[in-house]
Amino acid sequence: MPKPAAPPVRPTALQAESLRRTRREHATETAEDYVEAIADLTASRGEARLVDLARRLGVTHVTVNRTLARLRRDGYVSTRPYRAIFLTEAGEKLAASGRRHTTVVAFLESLGIPAKAAALDAEGLEHHVGPETLAAFERHLRKAGK
Amino acid sequence: MPKPAAPPVRPTALQAESLRRTRREHATETAEDYVEAIADLTASRGEARLVDLARRLGVTHVTVNRTLARLRRDGYVSTRPYRAIFLTEAGEKLAASGRRHTTVVAFLESLGIPAKAAALDAEGLEHHVGPETLAAFERHLRKAGK
DNA sequence: AACATAATGTAGCCGACGCTACAAACGGCA
DNA sequence: TGCCGTTTGTAGCGTCGGCTACATTATGTT
Ligand SMILES: [Mn+2]
Ligand SMILES: [Mn+2]
Ligand SMILES: [Mn+2]
Ligand SMILES: [Mn+2]
Numbered sequence: 001m002p003k004p005a006a007p008p009v010r011p012t013a014l015q016a017e018s019l020r021r022t023r024r025e026h027a028t029e030t031a032e033d034y035v036e037a038i039a040d041l042t043a044s045r046g047e048a049r050l051v052d053l054a055r056r057l058g059v060t061h062v063t064v065n066r067t068l069a070r071l072r073r074d075g076y077v078s079t080r081p082y083r084a085i086f087l088t089e090a091g092e093k094l095a096a097s098g099r100r101h102t103t104v105v106a107f108l109e110s111l112g113i114p115a116k117a118a119a120l121d122a123e124g125l126e127h128h129v130g131p132e133t134l135a136a137f138e139r140h141l142r143k144a145g146k
Numbered sequence: 147m148p149k150p151a152a153p154p155v156r157p158t159a160l161q162a163e164s165l166r167r168t169r170r171e172h173a174t175e176t177a178e179d180y181v182e183a184i185a186d187l188t189a190s191r192g193e194a195r196l197v198d199l200a201r202r203l204g205v206t207h208v209t210v211n212r213t214l215a216r217l218r219r220d221g222y223v224s225t226r227p228y229r230a231i232f233l234t235e236a237g238e239k240l241a242a243s244g245r246r247h248t249t250v251v252a253f254l255e256s257l258g259i260p261a262k263a264a265a266l267d268a269e270g271l272e273h274h275v276g277p278e279t280l281a282a283f284e285r286h287l288r289k290a291g292k
Numbered sequence: 293a294a295c296a297t298a299a300t301g302t303a304g305c306c307g308a309c310g311c312t313a314c315a316a317a318c319g320g321c322a
Numbered sequence: 323t324g325c326c327g328t329t330t331g332t333a334g335c336g337t338c339g340g341c342t343a344c345a346t347t348a349t350g351t352t
Contacts, residue, residue, distance in 0.1 A: 009186045010265070016204030018269035019179060023310085025270055026172065030339075033165060040155050050300060058162030063340060065301065070338080082300060082347065108279060111286060116160070117278040123164035124171055128270030132263040133254060140257060169340085176309075196330060209310060211331065216308080228317065228330060 022128065029127045030067060032097060033057065035076055038085055039095040047084035100134060101126045107137040110144050168274065175273045176213060178243060179203065181222055184231055185241040193230035246280060247272045253283040256290045 037056045041048035050068075054061045068085065071077045076091035087095060104126045108118035129137070183202045187194035196214075200207040214231065217223045222237040233241060250272045254264035275283070 009190065012202050014262070014265055015183075015202055015269070018266045020204045021266055022270035027338085037161075044155065051298085056158050056161055058166045059339085060341065061300070062302085062342085067339070108282070111279075111282040113278050113282050117276055119156070119160055120164045120167055121274055121276045121279050123161070124168035124274030125271055128267055128274070130263055130267045132259050133257075133267050136254070136257040136259050173308085197328080205309085206311065207330070208312085208332085213309070 025127050031071060031074070031076060032094060032127065033123075034067060034071060035087055035091045035095040036098040036101065038077065038087055038091070039098065042087070048086075049084055053085070100129060103134060103137055103141070104129060106141055110141055171273050177217060177220070177222060178240060178273065179269075180213060180217060181233055181237045181241040182244040182247065184223065184233055185238070185244065188233070194232075195230055199231070246275055249280060249283055249287070250275060252287055256287055 034053070034057070037053055038048040041052050041056070045052070050061050050064055054064045057064065068077060068079055071091070072079055075088055076094060078086050078088055101122060104122040105118050108122060108125075109115060113121075180199070180203070183199055184194040187198050187202070191198065196207050196210055200210045203210065214223060214225055217237070218225055221234055222240060224232050224234055247268060250268040251264050254268060254271075255261060259267075
């Protein structure tokens with residue numbers, strides 16, 4: 001007998017759009033994690049040094065250096081040789097999106113997920129949470145008593 | 147006065163581990179999306195052709211071809227020149243992880259997120275949902291009536 | 293001041309995953 | 323059978339983001 005010719009599970013165009021968006025998000029993901037770490041280090045230690053970043057990000061100091069060059073090129077950080085790293089205006093602004101990170105962690109924990117699993121998952125999830133989803137998470141958190 | 151020396155917001159080692167895991171997940175992400183698309187196309191159209199994949203994935207046919215070479219190398223698909231693409235055992239198994247995709251979409255929609263936003267976000271989120279989180283999503287879905 | 297260690301920089305390598313431009317094979321139809 | 327549009331293949335390019343190995347600069351201790 002001939003093929004049943006069922007409709008595709010997901011509309012082609014929408015899936016293509018979704019995947020394109022995901023790839024775009026991955027492109028800015030590194031920048032977000034870096035500025036977040038720099039902001040955190042600056043707040044806690046007074047300055048963000050290369051080695052601290054490497055430790056936090058789980059990469060070598062070489063990778064950090066090359067990535068910082070890209071971040072400098074894109075206007076997120078200002079660096080001088082052998083000095084601490086500072087965020088620019090744009091960098092500060094991008095770092096503020098780290099509030100998303102906090103929200104995601106809190107939301108996962110509110111679902112009964114253990115803290116460690118929540119922390120692990122949040123690091124990847126945060127970059128794919130759109131505005132509607134973020135709003136829904138916050139709504140759920142308010143409803144679930146703080 | 148000297149620095150307050152507040153503790154870092156997140157423990158260094160845990161953040162490094164989280165980021166490492168996220169990078170690992172990104173490495174398998176492409177493979178997952180491809181085998182999922184191949185399985186879907188095979189089910190709906192009877193066969194998965196290169197051009198269909200390119201359309202679905204939002205990339206050129208060249209990118210698909212190069213990626214398929216990698217998937218073949220890694221044992222997920224079997225291809226012959228100018229023929230349709232088939233999943234291997236391993237490919238089928240990996241495609242089954244597409245159940246995660248469905249769950250994520252359903253979970254997001256159960257939070258009141260509009261279908262389109264849910265579909266867009268899910269494509270990226272799915273790859274960072276660990277077992278505990280997936281279980282929590284399913285739990286929430288059961289609780290929220292089907 | 294000298295030295296040793298830590299921090300930072302640089303050269304050069306790799307793989308993944310995008311792309312354009314062009315070439316070859318396939319398939320349907322005049 | 324021959325032709326033409328579609329599909330598939332390939333050559334060559336670029337960016338990102340990892341790495342090792344080695345060079346240089348800061349820094350702290352004797
Ligand atoms: Mn992250
Ligand atoms: Mn991701
Ligand atoms: Mn998917
Ligand atoms: Mn996906």
